[in-house]
Amino acid sequence: MEHLSIKLDDLPDEILLIIFKKLDNFAILYSLIGVNKRLHKIAHDPDFTRHLTLFKHLKYASVSALPDSTLSRFCLQIVPEIHHKIKWLNVEPASMEHIFLAKNYPNLYGLGVYGIDVSSAISLFTVESKTTFIDGNDLKENIINHMSRLNTFTFSIRSLVDLRNQTELRSNEDIQHTFKNFKYNQIISYVDHFQEKQYSQCHIYSYPNKRKCWNNITNNFPGGLYKYVREVSLYDERPFEHEYFLRIGEAFPFMEELTINNKKPQMNKLHRESKSGNEDFSIIKYPHLTRVKFLAVHDDYVEQFLVDTTMCLPNNVFLAVCGQALERVTENFTRNTTRINCAKLRLVYLVGKYEITQQLKDYFPHTNVVRRLV
Template identity: 30%
Template sequence: MTHLEKLTLYLRVRNRSSFVNGTHLHNEILVHMPQLHTFIFYISTENNINESVHRISNDDIQQTFTHTRYARTGCMVNYLNTFKAICHVFSLPFTFTRLNMITNQFPTIIFDYVTHLHVFDVVSLKHEFFIRISRAFPMLQFFSLVNIMFQSWDVNEWQYDNNSTFLQLLNILILYHLTSRAHLPRLAELKVSYDQLKMVTMNFTRDATRRNCSKVKRLIVEESTVFSKDVYQYFPSL
């Protein structure tokens, strides 16, 4: 591999003793490839952490990318909870289509090629978060969100009875922000409860949510449902 001139790496690593950073990449890869002139990479390292250990920051990781053979690089160090953290290092521009396990603490970068995004966070997400998502990921088609905290949104506008569960209400709020507050013109797949979808779209008449539904080619609902004519008019690409 000493004659390799171009290398593309997409790696997800778990349970290392330390995060993969610029120093590691230089010592383990670049020094063995003297003719390498193009290095495109995304590497995430998910590790268990000890609360007593110093928390590594984005700046700590970024400072390891000092070798002149690196082009522009970016990084994200996300602490998922008190015992687990994940570090993402990548070349810029980010040319891969998938980005997994990021939190709401992502840099002000435009990820022009990302179509699949998975977000995990333990803090309350406000509607500004979804605006940032729509701006940072203009090509987004598939979006997955795991968040266990109650959201800082006004729930008074939603009518629900005592039989509504917390998870149902949370899903409704997430759906509302994705389809109304954010601009996702390339959203191609949507998985949702049919009853929640009817509520958010006001029985498929609400214009504010219509714009993000026009490109959806696959609508997955939890219940066995025969779609009405109104559904197909609201989702013309089905």
């Protein structure tokens, strides 16, 4: 760092500011405060102190807490110098308490909470048992009412509740009512009650939202535009129809990875097939898609993605699928309407016990087919 500071000292302040503004604010503060008087003063510039992200970004939606030693030094040595200048904080659950106990933030008006799961949310919002959803009342009582200057609050929280512990099933209207007079971003919510697995789910989030991953999206997903999302997973105990996949494409135009988990057959499939030429059904296009994973799925969804009259896959797609399901959908690797999309696959993982036959190889002449036992 001493060698670096000598080189930096050769540059005028104007050039240093241009360089530093292209770097992460946390890195600037952590690296420059205390080095020498000149760099220390530059690090205190409002451009570097007003908006801080105090976690590490991993792939897609994942976030990771800062190392304990890094966070401790920041909270003990740096926060006391700049706490009154901080106007926006992005944090993750594991380090929230440490950060907020370090000092008061009198000018904080924006808070982003990322990577929060159900157990963390329940702890954070002091819900004593998993018998109710986290809602607007919890956010107001446990966070917002304690931050008088807060005027922006971004979040995404999913609550799971055992159906057997519920005396009354809450509706989405009930949840939305708790956000009445909520003065921040638009708040979107949707509720699902899964009778087979005996649990309920409620997802509440601020909109617009910059999350890069959206998990367990059901038929009740209200839509919108999420241009930052790259990874999506779908789950429901009700079937996903063709129109649902169209809505997913509209909501996540830059989606790269898609995982599907649904064992229910499509109800409108026969109606779609009865239409001559399928003129009433738009072909689905996910132009940025690179990976598709079928977990526990009905054959209809494999067919939905491989038949060229319902889906137009981009080139070089990775596909993970049950070998038996692939055989059935391609009619033992002879079906013409699945050849075009199958030819676009770069890699196929055959999940489960399945022998790679010569007929399969001939059907995928330019695709790397790998058998994967699970």
